[in-house]
Amino acid sequence: MPPFIFFHRARETFAADALGLEILEIAIPAALALAADPIASLVDTAFIGHIGPIELAAVGVAIAVFNQVSKIAIFPIVSVTTSLVAEEDAIATLSSDERESIELLDTSPTSVKETDELLPKHGASLDFTPSSASSFKKGQFEKRHIPSATSALVVSCVLGLVQTMCLTIFAEPVLMYMGVHKDSPMLMPARRYLVLRSLGAPAVLFTLAMQGVFRGIKNTRTPLFATVVGDATNIVLDPIFIFLFRLNVSGAAIAHVISQYVMSLLLLWKLVQQVDILPPTVGDLQLGRFLKSGFLLLMRVIAATIVVTLAASLATRTGPTAMAAFQVCLQIWLATSLLADGLAVAGQAIIASAFAKEDLDRAVDTSARVLQYAVVLGVALAVILYPGLYYGGILFTKDEDVLRLIRLGVPFVAISQPVNVLAFVFDGVNFGASDFAFSAYSMIFVSFISIFCLSMLTVGQGFIGIWVALTSFMTMRTLAGYIRIGAGVGPWKFLRTNA
Incomplete structure (x- = not known):
C-alpha cells in the first residue's frame, strides 16, 4: 500500500544485496562531492573567525548571498541533468527489441498529467544505437552520446557568466537588502568577499553541471576525486592568502575561486574521455527539452531560496553577533544536509533508469530503500551533531556572545536532521520519477507559509524564531513528499492500482 512505502521489504534495509550496494556506491561518493562547497566555506569561516567577529559576520552574509544566488542556477541544472542523462543512458544500453517493447508515456502507468506536455516520452525521440552506449568493442572504449550532457554544459556556462556580472555590479545593493547598511563595518569586507567570490561562479556552475552528468551515468567517484583535489587546494591556499599575504577576507575568496577552477578543469578532463560533448549538430543539443524541465525546478528553487535568504537577512538585521552565530549554524546545517543529498542522488539516478525501462518493481524497491536509509542517517546525524556543535563552536569563534547564540541554535540544527534528510531524499525520489511539476508547486506553497512564519516568529523570538521557522519549513517539505507517494498519485x- 502506498502509505506504507517506508515498510516495503523493511527486513532487507541493511541487507548487502545488489540494490543496497549500488545505492551506497553512488550515494557515498556523491555525498562527499556535494559537500565540497559548504566544506570549503566552513574552512573560510574557521580561518576568518580568528580575524574577528565583524569579518566573520561579513563573510557570513556574502556566502549566504552567493550560495543562494548560485542555487537558483545550480539546482535546476544538476537535477534535470541527472534525470535526463540517466534516462538517455539507460535507453542507450537496451537492445532494439527491448526499446521497442517499452510503452510510450501516454499509455504508461508512470505518466504524469501535469508534465505530459513538458517532458519527452520514455523511449521516444531518443536516437540511440547500441553503439552509443558505453561498451567495449575490439578493445576500445566507446564514448557515450548523451545530448543532455552537452545541454547542461552550455546552459551552465551562460548562467555562470550572468551570475558573475550581476553579483559584481549589484554587490552593494544586494548586501544592503540583506541588512548590511552603509554605515555598517560589515559592508566593505562583505562586498570585497562577494565580488571576488563571484569570479568563480562560472567554474561553480560548470563543475556542478558535470557532476550531474556523472551522476546520471552512475559514476560519482570521479566528482569525488575532483572535489578532494579542489578542497585540498583551498585548504592549503587559505592560510597563505589570509595570513601570509595579509589579504584577510579577500584572501579567503581568492583561495576559494582558484580551488573551483582547479576542480572544473579536472572534471572536464575526465568527462571528455567518457562522453561526446560536441554533438554533430545544434539540434542534437535538445535545449528545448532541457529548458522546459529546468524551468519548473527554477520556480521551485527560487521559492526555497527566498525562505533561506529571508532567514539570513533577518539574522543580519539583529546585529553582527546574531549573524555570526547564524552563519556557523547554517553552514553546519547545510553541510550535513548534503550527506542526505547523496542518498537522493542515488535514488534519483536508479529510479530514473527504472522508469525509462518501465521496471516499476525496481523503482518501488529503490524508493523504499533510500527512504529507510534516510531515517537511519537522520537519527545518526542528530546524535552526533548535538554534542559536537555544542562543544565545537569554539573552532569557529572565541567570542562568548557568539558562542552563546550558537548553543541556542544547536537543538534546532541537530534535532531537525531526520526531517531534513527525509526532505532531500523525497526530492530525489520524485525527481527520479520526473515529477518536476509537483515538486515546483508544492515548494511554492510550502515557502509561502514559511515566509509568513519567519516574519511572525522573528518579531517576538528573534534568533530562536528564525530556527523554529526553518525547522517548520523542512518539516512541511517532508510531508509534501510523503503525501505524493503515500496517496499513490501522479x-x-x-x-x-497494484495494491
Whole structure:
C-alpha cells in the first residue's frame, strides 16, 4: 500500500544485496562531492573567525548571498541533468527489441498529467544505437552520446557568466537588502568577499553541471576525486592568502575561486574521455527539452531560496553577533544536509533508469530503500551533531556572545536532521520519477507559509524564531513528499492500482 512505502521489504534495509550496494556506491561518493562547497566555506569561516567577529559576520552574509544566488542556477541544472542523462543512458544500453517493447508515456502507468506536455516520452525521440552506449568493442572504449550532457554544459556556462556580472555590479545593493547598511563595518569586507567570490561562479556552475552528468551515468567517484583535489587546494591556499599575504577576507575568496577552477578543469578532463560533448549538430543539443524541465525546478528553487535568504537577512538585521552565530549554524546545517543529498542522488539516478525501462518493481524497491536509509542517517546525524556543535563552536569563534547564540541554535540544527534528510531524499525520489511539476508547486506553497512564519516568529523570538521557522519549513517539505507517494498519485498511481 502506498502509505506504507517506508515498510516495503523493511527486513532487507541493511541487507548487502545488489540494490543496497549500488545505492551506497553512488550515494557515498556523491555525498562527499556535494559537500565540497559548504566544506570549503566552513574552512573560510574557521580561518576568518580568528580575524574577528565583524569579518566573520561579513563573510557570513556574502556566502549566504552567493550560495543562494548560485542555487537558483545550480539546482535546476544538476537535477534535470541527472534525470535526463540517466534516462538517455539507460535507453542507450537496451537492445532494439527491448526499446521497442517499452510503452510510450501516454499509455504508461508512470505518466504524469501535469508534465505530459513538458517532458519527452520514455523511449521516444531518443536516437540511440547500441553503439552509443558505453561498451567495449575490439578493445576500445566507446564514448557515450548523451545530448543532455552537452545541454547542461552550455546552459551552465551562460548562467555562470550572468551570475558573475550581476553579483559584481549589484554587490552593494544586494548586501544592503540583506541588512548590511552603509554605515555598517560589515559592508566593505562583505562586498570585497562577494565580488571576488563571484569570479568563480562560472567554474561553480560548470563543475556542478558535470557532476550531474556523472551522476546520471552512475559514476560519482570521479566528482569525488575532483572535489578532494579542489578542497585540498583551498585548504592549503587559505592560510597563505589570509595570513601570509595579509589579504584577510579577500584572501579567503581568492583561495576559494582558484580551488573551483582547479576542480572544473579536472572534471572536464575526465568527462571528455567518457562522453561526446560536441554533438554533430545544434539540434542534437535538445535545449528545448532541457529548458522546459529546468524551468519548473527554477520556480521551485527560487521559492526555497527566498525562505533561506529571508532567514539570513533577518539574522543580519539583529546585529553582527546574531549573524555570526547564524552563519556557523547554517553552514553546519547545510553541510550535513548534503550527506542526505547523496542518498537522493542515488535514488534519483536508479529510479530514473527504472522508469525509462518501465521496471516499476525496481523503482518501488529503490524508493523504499533510500527512504529507510534516510531515517537511519537522520537519527545518526542528530546524535552526533548535538554534542559536537555544542562543544565545537569554539573552532569557529572565541567570542562568548557568539558562542552563546550558537548553543541556542544547536537543538534546532541537530534535532531537525531526520526531517531534513527525509526532505532531500523525497526530492530525489520524485525527481527520479520526473515529477518536476509537483515538486515546483508544492515548494511554492510550502515557502509561502514559511515566509509568513519567519516574519511572525522573528518579531517576538528573534534568533530562536528564525530556527523554529526553518525547522517548520523542512518539516512541511517532508510531508509534501510523503503525501505524493503515500496517496499513490501522479507517477506513483501504479502503487494504488497494484495494491
